[in-house]
Amino acid sequence: MSVSAPDIPAKPKRGFRLDLKTVGPLLALALLVLLGISLNENFLSYNNLTNVLARSSFIGIIAIGATFVITAGGLDLSVGSMAAVIAGVMIMVMNWLIPTMGIGWGVVIAGMATGILLGGVAGVFNGTMITRGRIEAFIVTLGTMGIFRSLVTFLADGGTLSLNFQVADVYRPVYYAGLLGVPWPIIVFALVAIGGEVVMRYTAFGRYCAAIGSNEQVARYSSINVDNVRLLTYILQGVLVGVAVLLYVPRLGSASSTTGVLWELEAIAGVIIGGTTLKGGYGRIWGTVVGVVILGLIGNILNLQSLISPYLNGAFQGVIIILAVLLQRGRKNA
Amino acid sequence: MNSADGTPAPAILSANRISKSFGEIPVLFSIDFDIKPGEVHAIIGENGAGKSTLIKILSGIEQPTSGTITYDGQTVTLPPDGKAEGMGIVLIHQELNLAEHLTASESIFLGREIKRFGFLDIGEMRKRAAALMDTLHVRVDPDDRISTLSVADKQMVEIAKAISRDARVLIMDEPTAVLSVGETQTLFEQIRRLTARGVAVIFISHKLDEIMELADRVTVLRDGQLIATVGTEALTPDSIAQMMVGRELSNLYPPKHEPDVDAPVVLGVRNLSAKGVRDISFDLKRGEILGFAGLIGSGRTAVAEAIVGLSHRTGGDIALDGKPVNFTQVAQSVDAGLAYMTKDRKGKGLLLNMGLRPNLTLLTLDKHIKAGFLDGSSEDRALERAVRRFDIRARDASVAVGRLSGGNQQKLMLGKTMESEPDIIIMDEPTRGIDVGTKQQIYHIIAALAAEGKSIILISSEMQEVIGLSHRVVVMREGRLTGVLEGAEITEAEIMRYAAGIKSGNDERISA
Numbered sequence: 089m090s091v092s093a094p095d096i097p098a099k100p101k102r103g104f105r106l107d108l109k110t111v112g113p114l115l116a117l118a119l120l121v122l123l124g125i126s127l128n129e130n131f132l133s134y135n136n137l138t139n140v141l142a143r144s145s146f147i148g149i150i151a152i153g154a155t156f157v158i159t160a161g162g163l164d165l166s167v168g169s170m171a172a173v174i175a176g177v178m179i180m181v182m183n184w185l186i187p188t189m190g191i192g193w194g195v196v197i198a199g200m201a202t203g204i205l206l207g208g209v210a211g212v213f214n215g216t217m218i219t220r221g222r223i224e225a226f227i228v229t230l231g232t233m234g235i236f237r238s239l240v241t242f243l244a245d246g247g248t249l250s251l252n253f254q255v256a257d258v259y260r261p262v263y264y265a266g267l268l269g270v271p272w273p274i275i276v277f278a279l280v281a282i283g284g285e286v287v288m289r290y291t292a293f294g295r296y297c298a299a300i301g302s303n304e305q306v307a308r309y310s311s312i313n314v315d316n317v318r319l320l321t322y323i324l325q326g327v328l329v330g331v332a333v334l335l336y337v338p339r340l341g342s343a344s345s346t347t348g349v350l351w352e353l354e355a356i357a358g359v360i361i362g363g364t365t366l367k368g369g370y371g372r373i374w375g376t377v378v379g380v381v382i383l384g385l386i387g388n389i390l391n392l393q394s395l396i397s398p399y400l401n402g403a404f405q406g407v408i409i410i411l412a413v414l415l416q417r418g419r420k421n422a
Numbered sequence: 423m424n425s426a427d428g429t430p431a432p433a434i435l436s437a438n439r440i441s442k443s444f445g446e447i448p449v450l451f452s453i454d455f456d457i458k459p460g461e462v463h464a465i466i467g468e469n470g471a472g473k474s475t476l477i478k479i480l481s482g483i484e485q486p487t488s489g490t491i492t493y494d495g496q497t498v499t500l501p502p503d504g505k506a507e508g509m510g511i512v513l514i515h516q517e518l519n520l521a522e523h524l525t526a527s528e529s530i531f532l533g534r535e536i537k538r539f540g541f542l543d544i545g546e547m548r549k550r551a552a553a554l555m556d557t558l559h560v561r562v563d564p565d566d567r568i569s570t571l572s573v574a575d576k577q578m579v580e581i582a583k584a585i586s587r588d589a590r591v592l593i594m595d596e597p598t599a600v601l602s603v604g605e606t607q608t609l610f611e612q613i614r615r616l617t618a619r620g621v622a623v624i625f626i627s628h629k630l631d632e633i634m635e636l637a638d639r640v641t642v643l644r645d646g647q648l649i650a651t652v653g654t655e656a657l658t659p660d661s662i663a664q665m666m667v668g669r670e671l672s673n674l675y676p677p678k679h680e681p682d683v684d685a686p687v688v689l690g691v692r693n694l695s696a697k698g699v700r701d702i703s704f705d706l707k708r709g710e711i712l713g714f715a716g717l718i719g720s721g722r723t724a725v726a727e728a729i730v731g732l733s734h735r736t737g738g739d740i741a742l743d744g745k746p747v748n749f750t751q752v753a754q755s756v757d758a759g760l761a762y763m764t765k766d767r768k769g770k771g772l773l774l775n776m777g778l779r780p781n782l783t784l785l786t787l788d789k790h791i792k793a794g795f796l797d798g799s800s801e802d803r804a805l806e807r808a809v810r811r812f813d814i815r816a817r818d819a820s821v822a823v824g825r826l827s828g829g830n831q832q833k834l835m836l837g838k839t840m841e842s843e844p845d846i847i848i849m850d851e852p853t854r855g856i857d858v859g860t861k862q863q864i865y866h867i868i869a870a871l872a873a874e875g876k877s878i879i880l881i882s883s884e885m886q887e888v889i890g891l892s893h894r895v896v897v898m899r900e901g902r903l904t905g906v907l908e909g910a911e912i913t914e915a916e917i918m919r920y921a922a923g924i925k926s927g928n929d930e931r932i933s934a
């Protein structure tokens with residue numbers, strides 16, 4: 089066949105192509121930082137930044153799990169309620185263990201293990217209902233969202249579950265202390281993000297998630313075990329909720345029916361702002377990290393100034409989400 | 423074609439020095455093209471020659487980079503997004519464009535619903551849809567959901583939709599690629615009926631005999647250049663093919679090398695039953711090309727999918743190299759050296775939004791893992807190999823596969839299947855939408871694989887292909903195996919007899 093002008097043989101091309109979808113979130117982040125600096129000289133202070141990032145890390149760690157779920161064409165609405173119920177059970181288990189194990193790290197570690205285990209179990213439940221039960225992810229996780237929320241209310245008897253204050257003292261450094269001045273939540277967030285990015289881009293699992301989200305039939309015909317990969321994304325999501333909660337519990341030392349309310353929406357918003365497509369097929373972890381930090385900074389900046397009421401936080405976040413999706417679409421048409 | 427009084431009719435739609443680039447990449451170079459009322463004008467050319475791009479420009483879906491469009495004697499800018507339909511220019515896409523969850527009647531009247539007192543007149547639409555289906559001889563109920571229809575029926579619904587829009591120019595991009603011979607004839611009847619009414623028809627096909635039969639004029643594109651526009655009477659299939667590829671095409675089919683008489687049976691299927699098929703038994707020998715012929719919907723794909731574990735087998739036994747196997751997942755059959763290449767490249771074969779590399783290696787990602795991580799350079803090497811071996815042409819490897827021309831998508835899918843280095847390959851319509859030059863390449867690849875000792879099941883609705891390549895031919899009809907033909911029995915007439923149910927294996931046995 090003759091060599092044709094328009095159709096040069098395919099050559100793998102490596103290179104960095106700048107497009108709006110890639111630089112969009114970074115640009116937004118840079119603008120927010122500039123805005124923050126211009127509004128308040130304290131914005132760049134160590135205290136302010138670690139404070140913002142540490143608070144963002146709960147949502148961030150959950151959102152990294154959500155990136156996998158969404159990339160594979162799924163959705164998990166239950167993460168906020170799941171976080172609350174895990175926090176509640178963790179606190180109960182730790183309190184309950186004090187008579188046998190005494191006050192100390194033993195109890196705390198047992199509590200942490202319980203949190204991660206519970207998250208995994210909740211993920212298995214969500215994932216199994218979705219893959220084996222063949223029920224829409226939206227329906228299943230809407231259901232478990234209600235179940236988990238009412239479970240924590242029930243366990244707390246409508247009030248608040250509080251961790252024994254001596255154990256809480258032992259546990260506190262997990263949120264408030266850190267390494268070389270960086271609080272633990274930020275360190276864990278960073279590690280989970282790096283791990284997530286590597287898994288998403290450099291493992292078969294990550295590739296399979298994108299393939300399934302892009303076209304489930306093609307994945308099936310390509311000998312991918314679609315159900316297992318999907319199930320794994322929900323388990324990963326559950327475990328990461330567990331990780332987020334074990335960093336969260338030492339912050340307040342309590343859990344109630346209002347713990348983790350709307351976390352699922354913040355996590356999904358972070359994922360979408362970061363450039364992952366909501367209907368699946370394409371996901372990027374670093375984008376999610378940027379997205380979550382953007383959401384955190386909006387709240388922070390509103391708190392640092394006095395012109396606009398901080399109560400409008402939700403409105404600004406909403407505008408950013410819609411803008412992010414508009415930008416994504418702009419590229420698709422180009 | 424001339425109008426009734428003998429003077430040449432003026433063109434209804436014409437493209438004047440049209441060029442088109444996607445970004446930096448030129449795809450069409452200064453093309454002149456016109457179509458007259460009542461004429462069938464065929465566009466042919468190799469995969470990626472720019473045929474689909476040209477007709478997208480002629481229907482407003484794409485805007486030309488330079489050049490003008492004249493419609494009805496006036497220079498116009500065609501409105502985008504299919505709004506040119508309102509002006510009487512209707513395009514039926516290469517990729518069917520129906521909303522899957524609508525009913526046939528709803529999709530025919532989509533965007534042009536018939537209303538009474540402001541409300542949808544569902545009864546009237548259903549009645550008219552039924553009448554249209556009747557004239558097209560299709561057995562589609564107006565209330566059938568599009569998602570439940572076969573590809574051929576979907577195509578017919580598209581055509582009904584076009585007819586219902588009073589098209590003055592009807593443009594069809596490879597409409598017959600998914601149609602059986604009978605359905606193609608029905609379509610041609612309709613096209614002739616439309617041209618008799620003065621409708622101008624632009625028609626793209628890779629099947630040269632169809633072009634010879636239907637077209638009044640033929641325009642040949644090669645690499646985005648206009649090679650010639652000629653009257654069909656001045657052409658032979660050979661001369662067209664030569665114009666298309668720019669060289670002489672001899673030996674479309676490679677010589678057949680019969681497998682050894684005592685070649686072992688690598689795949690034995692006994693009394694296989696699954697959804698849509700019953701009681702299928704056949705053997706595949708080492709080094710053999712076993713053709714599967716039959717009408718579209720005769721159950722050939724269902725047999726293949728049941729064998730590789732894509733669909734549930736309700737009965738029967740399958741043996742690989744004499745050992746019974748039971749695949750419940752595709753991964754198992756791939757591991758056992760048995761690969762299936764689907765005919766539905768857009769729905770089941772390729773991830774259209776992704777690049778070439780992830781598509782090529784998706785089936786065999788395990789091969790590209792080093793210490794638990796994907797090895798990008800090993801994937802790149804695989805892509806380079808496949809690009810060379812199957813002559814895949816794309817702007818670059820990162821271009822979304824959905825933007826490749828149909829033929830290049832098909833070649834990529836072939837590459838993907840062959841990545842698993844199977845011993846037995848089931849190819850389902852491997853040359854659908856592929857130009858003759860590439861077909862020849864693929865036929866030689868298939869024959870070479872067989873000569874190497876691989877065994878091939880070739881499911882094809884192109885009779886010539888089955889005849890030209892297969893050592894033996896299995897014919898299916900309505901979910902059953904009706905005959906196995908060998909040697910000199912493999913003729914078009916004989917295959918048709920079994921496929922149409924005039925003859926069946928039982929008669930054979932009785933008469934023998």
Ligand SMILES: Nc1ncnc2c1ncn2[C@@H]1O[C@H](COP(=O)(O)OP(=O)(O)OP(=O)(O)O)[C@@H](O)[C@H]1O
Binds near residue numbers: 826829
């Ligand atoms: N939207 C697009 N963006 C970039 N390149 C494109 C786009 N659409 C088509 N092309 C390129 O333009 C060239 C011509 O494609 P086109 O689809 O017109 O070919 P074709 O003649 O219809 O081929 P086939 O017979 O395989 O359908 C190809 O190289 C294709 O990759």
Ligand SMILES: [Mg+2]
Binds near residue numbers: 473474516595827828
């Ligand atoms: Mg085309």
